[in-house]
Amino acid sequence: MTDAAAQVRADLDRLLPVLDAELTAPFRTGEAPRLGEAIRYSLEAGGKRVRPVLCLLASEAVGGTVAQALPGALALEYVHTYSLIHDDLPAMDDDDLRRGRPTNHKVFGEGHAILAGDALLTEAFGVLASAALDPVRRADALALLAEGAGWRGMAGGQALDLEGEKHTTPPDLEQLRLIHRLKTGALLRASLEIGAVLGGATPAERSALRAYGAAIGLAFQIQDDILDATATEAELGKRAGKDAGRGKITYPSLLGLDGARKALHEATENALCQLASLPIRSSLAAWARYLAQRAS
Amino acid sequence: MTDAAAQVRADLDRLLPVLDAELTAPFRTGEAPRLGEAIRYSLEAGGKRVRPVLCLLASEAVGGTVAQALPGALALEYVHTYSLIHDDLPAMDDDDLRRGRPTNHKVFGEGHAILAGDALLTEAFGVLASAALDPVRRADALALLAEGAGWRGMAGGQALDLEGEKHTTPPDLEQLRLIHRLKTGALLRASLEIGAVLGGATPAERSALRAYGAAIGLAFQIQDDILDATATEAELGKRAGKDAGRGKITYPSLLGLDGARKALHEATENALCQLASLPIRSSLAAWARYLAQRAS
Numbered sequence: 125m126t127d128a129a130a131q132v133r134a135d136l137d138r139l140l141p142v143l144d145a146e147l148t149a150p151f152r153t154g155e156a157p158r159l160g161e162a163i164r165y166s167l168e169a170g171g172k173r174v175r176p177v178l179c180l181l182a183s184e185a186v187g188g189t190v191a192q193a194l195p196g197a198l199a200l201e202y203v204h205t206y207s208l209i210h211d212d213l214p215a216m217d218d219d220d221l222r223r224g225r226p227t228n229h230k231v232f233g234e235g236h237a238i239l240a241g242d243a244l245l246t247e248a249f250g251v252l253a254s255a256a257l258d259p260v261r262r263a264d265a266l267a268l269l270a271e272g273a274g275w276r277g278m279a280g281g282q283a284l285d286l287e288g289e290k291h292t293t294p295p296d297l298e299q300l301r302l303i304h305r306l307k308t309g310a311l312l313r314a315s316l317e318i319g320a321v322l323g324g325a326t327p328a329e330r331s332a333l334r335a336y337g338a339a340i341g342l343a344f345q346i347q348d349d350i351l352d353a354t355a356t357e358a359e360l361g362k363r364a365g366k367d368a369g370r371g372k373i374t375y376p377s378l379l380g381l382d383g384a385r386k387a388l389h390e391a392t393e394n395a396l397c398q399l400a401s402l403p404i405r406s407s408l409a410a411w412a413r414y415l416a417q418r419a420s
Numbered sequence: 421m422t423d424a425a426a427q428v429r430a431d432l433d434r435l436l437p438v439l440d441a442e443l444t445a446p447f448r449t450g451e452a453p454r455l456g457e458a459i460r461y462s463l464e465a466g467g468k469r470v471r472p473v474l475c476l477l478a479s480e481a482v483g484g485t486v487a488q489a490l491p492g493a494l495a496l497e498y499v500h501t502y503s504l505i506h507d508d509l510p511a512m513d514d515d516d517l518r519r520g521r522p523t524n525h526k527v528f529g530e531g532h533a534i535l536a537g538d539a540l541l542t543e544a545f546g547v548l549a550s551a552a553l554d555p556v557r558r559a560d561a562l563a564l565l566a567e568g569a570g571w572r573g574m575a576g577g578q579a580l581d582l583e584g585e586k587h588t589t590p591p592d593l594e595q596l597r598l599i600h601r602l603k604t605g606a607l608l609r610a611s612l613e614i615g616a617v618l619g620g621a622t623p624a625e626r627s628a629l630r631a632y633g634a635a636i637g638l639a640f641q642i643q644d645d646i647l648d649a650t651a652t653e654a655e656l657g658k659r660a661g662k663d664a665g666r667g668k669i670t671y672p673s674l675l676g677l678d679g680a681r682k683a684l685h686e687a688t689e690n691a692l693c694q695l696a697s698l699p700i701r702s703s704l705a706a707w708a709r710y711l712a713q714r715a716s
Contacts, residue, residue, distance in 0.1 A: 155598060156576030158583060163571065210538060215530030234511030235582045238534065242506060243571035245538065249545040250566025259555035266562060270546025275459065275539035280452030286531045287454060302451060 126417065131410035139177050142190060146198055150247055162232040162240040166205050169223045174344075174415075175200040175311060179319035181407045182333050185399075188323020195255035196265050196318040199248040203273045203311060206244035209237050211282065245273070257322065265318045272314025281307025288373060295373050301342075308348075309341035332398045336408065339395035343416050346388040349374035350381065355420065392416040422713065427706035435473050438486060442494055446543055458528040458536040462501050465519045470640075470711075471496040471607060475615035477703045478629050481695075484619020491551035492561050492614040498544035499569045499607060502537040507578065509533060541569070553618065561614045568610025577603025584669060591669045597638075604644075605637030628694045635691035636708050642684040643712055645670035646677065651716065688712040 125133070151163045176197035183193035212219040212227040213234060219227050229237035252266050271277055284303045288295055316337030320330045353376045375384040395412040399405040421429070447459045472493035479489035508515040508523040509530060515523050525533035548562050567573055580599045584591055612633030616626045649672045671680040691708040695701040 151571065154572055154576060155602065156571055156579045159571055159576055159579035206538075210534055213531075213534065215534060235509075236579060238506055238509065238511060239571075239575050239579050239582075242502075242537070242541065243575040245541055246566050246570035246575060249549075249562060250570055253545075253559050253562035253566055259559055262559060263549055263555055266545060266549035270542050270549055274542035274546055275447065275452055275455055275535075276450055279535050279539040279542060280450060280455055283452045283455035283532060283535050286535075306451060 126413070128410040128413035128417065131407060132414045135177060135181065135407050135411075136173075139180050139190065140173060142180075142194065143173060143176055143197060143201070146194065147201060150251065151243075158232070159236060159239055159243060162228060162236045163244055165231060166209050166228050166240065166244075167201070169225055171205075171223055173201060175204050175315040178312070178337070178340075178408075178411065179315045179322075181411065182316045182319025182325075183323030185333070185402045185404045185408055186320055186323045186325040186329045187403055188319075188325075192257065192324070193319045193322040195252050195257065195262075196269075196322050199252045199265075199269055200311070200315050200318065202244045202248035202251070203269065203278075206241040206248070207273075207278055207282070207311075209241040209244070213237060216282070216286065248273075261321050261324070264321045268314050268318050268321065272310040277306055277310030277314070278308075281305070281310065297378055300373050300375070300378060304342065304345040305338070308345050309338055312341035312344065313337035329402060332401055336395050336398035336412070339391050339398060340412050340415055343388055343391035343395065343412070346375045346384055346391065347416055347418065349376055350384050350388065351418075351420065353377075353381065388416055422709070424706040424709035424713065427703060428710040431473060431477065431703050431707075432469075435476050435486065436469060438476075438490065439469060439472055439493060439497070442490065443497060446547065454528070455532060455535055455539060458524060458532045459540055461527060462505050462524050462536065462540075463497070465521055467501075467519055469497060471500050471611040474608070474633070474636075474704075474707065475611045475618075477707065478612045478615025478621075479619030481629070481698045481700045481704055482616055482619045482621040482625045483699055484615075484621075488553065488620070489615045489618040491548050491553065491558075492565075492618050495544040495548045495561075495565055496607070496611050496614065498540045498547070499565065499574075502540035502544070503569075503574060503578070503607075505533050505537040505540070512578070512582065544569075557617050557620070560617045564610050564614050564617065568606040573602055573606030573610070574604075577601070577606065593674055596669050596671070596674060600638065600641040601634070604641050605634055608637035608640065609633035625698060628697055632691050632694040632704065632708070635687050635694065636711055639684055639687035639691065639708070639712050642671045642680055642687065643714065645672055646680050646684065647714075647716065649673075649677065684712055 148164045148167050151160045154160050179197040179200055180190050180193050183189060208222060209228045211217050212222055213229055220230055221227065228240055232240065248269065249266060252262060252269065255262060273279065281303050285307055288303065313334055316333040317330060320333040325333065352374065375387060379387060392412050396409055399408055444460045444463050447456045450456050475493040475496055476486050476489050479485065504518060505524045507513050508518055509525055516526055517523065524536055528536065544565065545562060548558060548565065551558060569575065577599050581603055584599065609630055612629040613626060616629040621629065648670065671683060675683060688708050692705055695704055
């Protein structure tokens with residue numbers, strides 16, 4: 125195991141139990157039990173919890189606590205989980221498998237999958253709005269979440285991605301970057317900036333963490349494309365080669381595998397540069413290196 | 421025209437231009453223009469704007485202003501519009517017509533309709549979170565919006581409604597009331613309470629407006645069912661008799677038409693009682709009477 129992987133493992137061992145203790149709490153008892161079950165099914169499917177963990181680490185990196193950033197971390201995982209449920213729908217990416225299990229709509233039906241996503245998105249804002257936090261920081265975090273998730277962020281990127289599949293002319297690198305900056309980059313960037321805000325960052329720290337988030341968001345997407353092109357289904361827990369197989373644009377298809385690996389290295393170096401001015405940076409540095417090395 | 425209808429007309433003439441000037445503003449220019457177009461298509465379809473207007477009137481009823489409650493009113497119309505787009509999807513109510521025009525997914529495709537709803541729901545929280553309002557009132561309003569829209573409110577009610585269509589045993593009045601309390605009641609209740617909070621209501625005023633909202637929510641639903649059973653498609657601008665036609669439970673099917681009209685009258689009287697302690701009540705009283713009389 126590399127040093128970066130060991131640091132990431134230590135962070136996960138410390139932070140995942142804190143997240144898991146709270147994550148499904150709002151959805152355990154209620155008047156719509158079948159919908160609650162559908163929501164918990166996707167929240168409990170595991171996954172790497174990258175966004176909430178980075179949010180908590182960003183708070184710590186500026187001298188804040190895990191407790192201060194926890195409502196933001198939960199909100200980010202709700203938004204991420206909703207986006208996976210909706211992206212898997214037949215009208216979107218039409219996937220039957222997610223993290224090695226049947227997708228939400230395969231188990232609960234399309235109607236409940238749409239509503240489970242809707243309810244998760246709503247609760248993301250609910251958990252932040254009702255948290256006992258400084259009201260100005262809380263409002264800032266809510267605005268950042270909306271910006272990262274909405275039509276100027278993730279939802280807009282998903283729409284462009286969907287439109288791209290229907291185009292007959294191949295897209296260029298600029299268009300690919302735009303799609304990913306919105307589709308995956310915006311929420312990752314928001315994860316870091318929400319952690320920064322809730323942890324009490326200075327304006328300079330906040331913008332350094334925002335830039336770090338943008339850089340690892342890009343690295344994350346390039347590595348995703350590389351894995352899709354090179355890994356097996358067993359390694360990924362989902363269909364491999366599906367993007368290339370349906371003629372979707374990817375970094376390797378535009379830059380070649382070597383070109384994509386070079387772009388990944390540059391994005392990672394850029395992320396590391398952004399951390400120079402932060403009081404505590406070993407965890408976030410390890411995560412940047414780890415995300416570029418990961419095999420699934 | 422009855423006195424109630426004249427008062428409602430005057431309120432609409434005064435408030436709709438304020439709403440319409442702001443409603444589509446966040447969706448005019450951006451990097452995902454086709455999604456923006458899909459969003460504006462549904463926002464511009466018209467509709468009665470009941471929720472945002474009641475929110476603004478609730479603020480005025482406790483001595484607040486229209487400007488104070490406007491971000492809440494916009495948020496409520498975004499949530500309502502998202503819910504219509506998603507409810508019309510093939511996996512839900514499968515409707516081709518809404519307000520006399522093709523539904524969103526018929527024009528833009530299912531993928532974009534799902535995303536348009538997602539983006540509207542997100543922007544609802546965004547517009548409130550970034551508004552220049554008292555931070556505590558703003559956080560209260562955000563929490564109320566999440567409660568009204570989420571799995572303990574509207575989304576939960578829609579899930580129960582969807583499940584009800586598959587049941588072979590007919591549901592009872594208690595179950596019908598639960599579904600409507602969540603599906604339509606929760607957001608109407610939130611509309612009044614958000615207006616109250618943003619307008620600076622006392623705790624007693626806030627709870628009176630919440631109870632008024634619950635009562636007109638019930639009245640609204642009963643009248644919807646009565647209209648579905650008795651009006652023509654041209655009058656409604658959507659398919660008539662569709663609920664009864666697919667064996668869906670309604671107030672007339674459980675109580676008979678006369679029984680449903682009696683329940684509507686009781687709910688309206690209850691709403692009027694709640695207004696007794698408010699400083700300004702003529703508009704909200706007129707709206708309660710008007711909603712029970714409306715023909716579409």
